[in-house]
Amino acid sequence: MRMRKGFTRRGFAKAAGAAAVGATAAPLAGIAETPAGDRPNPAPGNATSFPQGFTWGVATSAFQIEGAVKEDGRGASIWDTYTHTPRKIRNGDNADVANDHYHRYRDDVKLMRDMGVRNYRFSIAWPRIFPDGIGQPNAKGLDFYRRLIDALLEAGIEPFPTLYHWDLPQALQDKGGWQSRDTAKAFADYAGYVAGRFSDRARNFFTVNEFYSFVDLGHRGAEMTVDGKKVRIEFAPGLKLSNAALNQARHHAVLAQGLSVQAIRASAKAGTKCGPADNLSTAVPAIETPENIRAAEIATREMNAGYLTVMLEGKYTDAYLANTGKDAPKFTDDELKIIASPVDFIGLNIYRPALYVVASEQARGFRPIPFNKSHPRMLSLWHVLGPEAMYWAPRHVQSLWKTREIYITESGCAANDEISASGNVDDSDRIMYLRNHLAHLHRAATEGVPVKGYFAWSLMDNFEWSDGFTSRFGLVHVDFKTQKRTPKLSAEYFRQAIANNAVV
Numbered sequence: 001m002r003m004r005k006g007f008t009r010r011g012f013a014k015a016a017g018a019a020a021v022g023a024t025a026a027p028l029a030g031i032a033e034t035p036a037g038d039r040p041n042p043a044p045g046n047a048t049s050f051p052q053g054f055t056w057g058v059a060t061s062a063f064q065i066e067g068a069v070k071e072d073g074r075g076a077s078i079w080d081t082y083t084h085t086p087r088k089i090r091n092g093d094n095a096d097v098a099n100d101h102y103h104r105y106r107d108d109v110k111l112m113r114d115m116g117v118r119n120y121r122f123s124i125a126w127p128r129i130f131p132d133g134i135g136q137p138n139a140k141g142l143d144f145y146r147r148l149i150d151a152l153l154e155a156g157i158e159p160f161p162t163l164y165h166w167d168l169p170q171a172l173q174d175k176g177g178w179q180s181r182d183t184a185k186a187f188a189d190y191a192g193y194v195a196g197r198f199s200d201r202a203r204n205f206f207t208v209n210e211f212y213s214f215v216d217l218g219h220r221g222a223e224m225t226v227d228g229k230k231v232r233i234e235f236a237p238g239l240k241l242s243n244a245a246l247n248q249a250r251h252h253a254v255l256a257q258g259l260s261v262q263a264i265r266a267s268a269k270a271g272t273k274c275g276p277a278d279n280l281s282t283a284v285p286a287i288e289t290p291e292n293i294r295a296a297e298i299a300t301r302e303m304n305a306g307y308l309t310v311m312l313e314g315k316y317t318d319a320y321l322a323n324t325g326k327d328a329p330k331f332t333d334d335e336l337k338i339i340a341s342p343v344d345f346i347g348l349n350i351y352r353p354a355l356y357v358v359a360s361e362q363a364r365g366f367r368p369i370p371f372n373k374s375h376p377r378m379l380s381l382w383h384v385l386g387p388e389a390m391y392w393a394p395r396h397v398q399s400l401w402k403t404r405e406i407y408i409t410e411s412g413c414a415a416n417d418e419i420s421a422s423g424n425v426d427d428s429d430r431i432m433y434l435r436n437h438l439a440h441l442h443r444a445a446t447e448g449v450p451v452k453g454y455f456a457w458s459l460m461d462n463f464e465w466s467d468g469f470t471s472r473f474g475l476v477h478v479d480f481k482t483q484k485r486t487p488k489l490s491a492e493y494f495r496q497a498i499a500n501n502a503v504v
């Protein structure tokens with residue numbers, strides 16, 4: 001890092017805030033250093049301010065909060081089927097009612113307003129709009145989201161709808177789901193239709209949420225060892241495909257992304273912005289030397305070869321094609337062009353690093369460092385703690401692909417929250433988690449990585465997929481028997497972060 005006049009290396013690190021743990025980092029390829037005086041950035045006297053206009057928000061998804069699964073003509077989704085399959089969800093929970101947000105959305109908008117939240121990322125349930133995935137739109141489904149968006153706008157909250165947060169219409173699953181190329185086309189038709197209807201009210205759309213989660217975890221699942229025990233993570237539709245079939249499903253998912261971008265461009269108001277929200281696998285350099293940083297970049301590019309890399313480069317990497325061999329996806333050059341349709345921003349859901357790496361002479365150029373048995377984790381079994389990912393993920397995305405706008409579309413953790421006798425939910429671990437992740441994001445912003453915003457996952461406790469209601473990710477506590485919402489201490493933390501536009 002080039003030092004500015006009057007700053008010692010240590011002095012600069014201090015000024016840049018708690019996240020500046022890596023003062024020895026090499027200059028960031030492709031990012032020009034902006035002289036401190038020219039930055040739109042820090043509020044005077046506050047070393048941890050985010051750039052002016054930074055977008056602070058909270059996030060949810062339709063299936064996790066709405067309930068009302070049979071109301072107003074909504075069709076069934078693969079998650080309805082999956083949650084009603086015995087032994088799939090912890091405690092046999094289902095999301096038939098969930099947070100009853102379908103009926104309580106006005107209260108939930110008010111909850112956000114009281115927290116000072118000005119931006120809201122929510123998802124639109126495909127089977128509310130097209131109950132069978134394709135065909136005639138359902139006016140009542142559309143009307144729900146129109147009312148929600150209008151309530152948000154009235155409260156001064158900018159809507160950021162996500163078009164696919166995993167609730168595929170069951171009717172499309174019955175015809176092959178993501179194993180069928182037709183699903184990519186159906187998604188684009190739905191995305192274009194919704195953006196056409198709502199781009200008068202919403203300026204930004206996220207297309208697809210977390211490719212790895214719904215494709216790999218839904219069509220293969222993953223095994224991991226936690227505290228010496230084997231744990232299996234699986235999502236709807238709960239398939240275990242062959243390698244060839246899984247790779248083809250991945251290909252259809254990125255094709256859906258590209259086709260949906262084209263459909264949105266064709267039908268939405270001029271100036272409407274869109275892009276995916278992906279949980280890329282992030283490699284963190286275990287020790288910040290230029291060699292290890294390069295190794296982490298290479299590892300990040302290869303780990304995401306089937307998703308972000310092909311979307312942003314328009315090619316499957318040589319290593320991906322070599323590794324998949326005869327099981328490689330079948331594709332055409334034309335499809336690669338569609339997959340790489342230019343997007344306006346990249347959303348990143350960041351919970352943890354995928355791995356730490358150091359440089360290696362081996363062919364791949366990096367050596368993965370396994371997480372030590374004593375490595376700390378948050379409550380979810382998969383949730384190893386590594387706030388550095390919040391710096392390295394956007395930095396790698398920017399240096400690898402020169403992305404102009406990056407949003408952190410999800411960040412948060414589950415905790416063992418309890419309401420105390422005096423009615424407080426004192427979630428010190430979640431506050432620790434948020435502060436450290438924001439500090440690392442602040443480091444990225446300070447170094448010129450174009451991070452435009454941060455959405456906390458989640459506004460409120462909700463249906464956490466296979467973990468059912470046992471895993472609470474909210475800033476607001478929800479009593480699922482009474483539907484009572486109680487802001488946790490972390491909600492106050494987040495309110496202060498927003499009010500100060502800074503790490504607090």
Ligand code: PNW
Pocket residue numbers: 061064209210213233279349351382410457464465473
């Ligand atoms: C994301 N993992 O899912 C989703 O986008 C949210 O809907 C979800 O509630 C949130 O994160 C918390 O889990 C993930 O196994 C699911 O590493 C699984 C993993 C990560 C994120």
